[in-house]
Amino acid sequence: MIKTLVLPIKAVKFPTTKFEGSNQLQYKERKMELNITRPDDWHLHLRDGELLEAVVPHSATHFGRGIVMPNLKPPVTTTAAAVAYRESILKALPSGSGFTPLMTLYLTDTTSPKEIKLARKSGVVFAVKLYPAGATTNSQDGVTDLFGKCLPVLEEMVEQNMPLLVHGEVTDPDVDVFDRENVFIDSVLQPLIKRLPQLKVVMEHITTMDAVKFVQSCEEGSVAATVTPQHLLLNRNALFQGGLQPHNYCLPVLKREIHRQALVSAVTSGSKRFFLGTDSAPHEKRRKECPCGCAGIYSAPVALSLYAKVFEEAGAIDKLEAFTSFNGPDFYGLPRNTSKTKLSRTSWKVPECFSFPFGDIIPMFAGEMLEWQSSSN
Ligand SMILES: NC(=O)N[C@@H](CC(=O)O)C(=O)O
Numbered sequence: 001m002i003k004t005l006v007l008p009i010k011a012v013k014f015p016t017t018k019f020e021g022s023n024q025l026q027y028k029e030r031k032m033e034l035n036i037t038r039p040d041d042w043h044l045h046l047r048d049g050e051l052l053e054a055v056v057p058h059s060a061t062h063f064g065r066g067i068v069m070p071n072l073k074p075p076v077t078t079t080a081a082a083v084a085y086r087e088s089i090l091k092a093l094p095s096g097s098g099f100t101p102l103m104t105l106y107l108t109d110t111t112s113p114k115e116i117k118l119a120r121k122s123g124v125v126f127a128v129k130l131y132p133a134g135a136t137t138n139s140q141d142g143v144t145d146l147f148g149k150c151l152p153v154l155e156e157m158v159e160q161n162m163p164l165l166v167h168g169e170v171t172d173p174d175v176d177v178f179d180r181e182n183v184f185i186d187s188v189l190q191p192l193i194k195r196l197p198q199l200k201v202v203m204e205h206i207t208t209m210d211a212v213k214f215v216q217s218c219e220e221g222s223v224a225a226t227v228t229p230q231h232l233l234l235n236r237n238a239l240f241q242g243g244l245q246p247h248n249y250c251l252p253v254l255k256r257e258i259h260r261q262a263l264v265s266a267v268t269s270g271s272k273r274f275f276l277g278t279d280s281a282p283h284e285k286r287r288k289e290c291p292c293g294c295a296g297i298y299s300a301p302v303a304l305s306l307y308a309k310v311f312e313e314a315g316a317i318d319k320l321e322a323f324t325s326f327n328g329p330d331f332y333g334l335p336r337n338t339s340k341t342k343l344s345r346t347s348w349k350v351p352e353c354f355s356f357p358f359g360d361i362i363p364m365f366a367g368e369m370l371e372w373q374s375s376s377n
């Protein structure tokens with residue numbers, strides 16, 4: 001078994017009063033149940049082919065909608081490709097599933113403003129994703145010069161009210177890997193927002209105190225961020241604890257403990273600027289456990305349990321629902337889900353591995369005990 005670092009659990013506070021609003025907490029002999037509006041995942045990798053078929057049931061079990069990342073091989077660069085990809089996702093869903101994939105376009109140096117118009121008109125594309133070329137998995141066709149090549153497209157996105165989702169890291173090999181988010185904020189995001197203050201931007205999978213401060217400094221409703229379970233629960237020690245831990249390796253890479261704490265404070269503060277995005281990124285086990293392992297953590301089966309753990313340990317379980325189910329749709333201008341998800345405080349063991357004919361996928365926190373379990377009702 002590959003050991004995951006679990007940070008020490010702080011004393012769990014059991015509130016003595018019921019919360020107001022739609023969070024209905026009930027206590028039965030210290031057993032807690034939480035009935036929340038069905039969550040959405042605003043940053044999700046579903047892949048394609050047999051991998052898509054293998055993983056989509058997990059997301060469909062826990063989430064109402066998912067913003068589906070376009071970093072396939074080849075990438076989803078056109079509306080026509082996004083429409084076709086959406087069809088294959090719908091086909092792969094378990095029968096009776098109400099899961100809705102929200103599609104995205106992969107921005108390149110040659111994306112045209114016309115493509116953005118088409119995307120908006122399609123009614124199924126909800127955002128455009130910026131991967132700086134070479135920053136992460138399947139980003140080689142990404143943008144090499146945002147200001148030099150993409151301004152007309154970004155202006156059209158403002159026109160169409162189409163959000164830009166950002167993998168916020170510079171790719172300069174001379175910049176320390178732990179500083180790449182920070183340098184990206186100063187060299188790309190700040191100037192971008194100055195140039196196009198009307199552009200809606202989501203800084204994806206933020207990892208640092210600096211990103212939290214940056215998002216808080218921007219106008220609410222204009223710039224927001226998604227936060228993953230791994231960046232809320234693990235610090236960079238988890239990469240090396242007891243030996244190299246490939247299943248804790250993702251990009252942006254895990255950071256210092258002070259940054260993890262800043263992320264927890266941000267999401268549990270009740271701010272509308274932060275919302276759930278798992279960045280669930282499955283790779284076959286043999287592509288993780290090898291001399292040049294892929295970046296990406298498969299969190300879809302455990303993410304909701306892990307977010308509940310984070311909020312509970314911070315004494316802020318009453319803020320969970322806004323993070324999982326309100327802030328995302330409010331930012332995107334979409335309706336909140338009307339169905340509910342029940343989270344109960346029931347121990348369960350995360351499977352060591354999910355096995356498929358094509359290979360194995362190791363989930364985040366494999367083999368560990370978790371306290372929260374979710375089911376839709
Ligand atoms: N987060 C990751 O480490 N990997 C993602 C890409 C991404 O979101 O950067 C993937 O597609 O595998």
Ligand SMILES: [Zn+2]
Pocket residue numbers: 136167204205251252
């Ligand atoms: Zn990314």
Ligand SMILES: [Zn+2]
Pocket residue numbers: 043044045069279280281
């Ligand atoms: Zn991602």
